[in-house]
Amino acid sequence: MPISLDLINAELARLEQSQTFKYEVPLQSAQDGVVRVNGKKVVMLASNNYVGLSNHPAVRRAAIEGIRKYGYGVASVRFICGTQDIHLKLEKKISKFLGTEDTILFSSCWAANEAFFASLTNEKLGLESYKDVLYSDRLNHASIIDGQRLCKAETTDRKIYKHADMDDLVRQLEEDKAAPYRFRIIATDGVFSMEGDLAPLDRLVEIARTYGALLFVDDSHAVGVCGKTGRGTPEAKGVHGKIDVLTGTLGKAIGGAAGGYISGKKELIAFMRQKARTYIFSNSLPPSIVYGASAAFDLLMKDRSIVKRLHDNTAYFRKKIAALGFTILEGDHPIVPIMLGEAALAQQMSNELLKEGVYIKGLWFPVVPRGEARLRAQISAALTRKDIDRALLAFERVGRRLNVLH
Ligand SMILES: Cc1ncc(COP(=O)(O)O)c(C=O)c1O
16 A cells, blocks of 8 residues: 555544544435435435525426436537537526526536636636736635646746635735736635525626726525525625626526536636636536426526525524524525534534434634534525424524523
């Protein structure tokens, strides 16, 4: 063995000791409002299945239809022989839903975010010399951070602004105003997954315009979720159709299988088709996913009650859990952080809740700051009032037992 497995084992032991080891609890059923774990039915409060489409009959039917008509796999990247007409149709549908000019599909949003920054900034575009600059929210998702790491240091300055702090962003843009940057790119999540808060996109659109910057928004936790019709953070913040570049996943609200996209100006999308390495050198999305995601968008466009049910469930859970005496981060997103403080308590509480029939995950350092350990509840339209009430009852019992209610 050319590497020392002792070192690997020691690291695994360290992860366990520091309570940062990630255990996987297998579900014995489809992803849904109620799932089966250890042979028992439990209420699911940890999935990104926000509008309950992961196991929706119309989405399941569509996925099977996709296989029937177009086969199981495409066995190619897009530009060789992996583009089926259904890929182009789904790209059009996403553009229509988001109010953008064009869309390019990826195997995941991770792949989309990884491709975007380097594709743009590592190209000379005929210039002898140039420099680009990126401004990134401190709490941006790992895929944005890793995507930006692929930009060459000689030609890209990478800057971080304090979380959602527009004064800090403007201060940095002002400082750089006279610098001869080629591209200035502001990058933010639409919804931040640890806090459930929305980026101030209305301000960001204004700021990007003022400073000639391109605004990049990863709306993975918002499409199908935020805004009256589920168009995402731009709809919720009154700037639908005004974001330069949107990325997102098909692996959360949009059926929850896999897949991602970049959506925006047609020139940028055409450029990505030529330059994005995770698109050019990686397989096309399989027909089952293309059909399933397409059906998910159709459902969202046809039936407004789906998103409304999610919003109603969220408001109900937020009100009731706070009334029980738990401390939550205020907001209106279905991500509801229940603040506990210490990692051990969050871990104990999530274990106890599972025994009481509620599946919920704890988050602690280094995922969130030290002393801010929490449970992250994620509400879904797949939950009935009865499911939510059952979960609340379990919260009350466990909360009392562990003495965390105020
Ligand atoms: C904000 C954000 N962006 C991107 C991703 C990655 O999406 P995918 O699973 O499609 O790679 C996630 C998933 O956790 C996410 O939360």
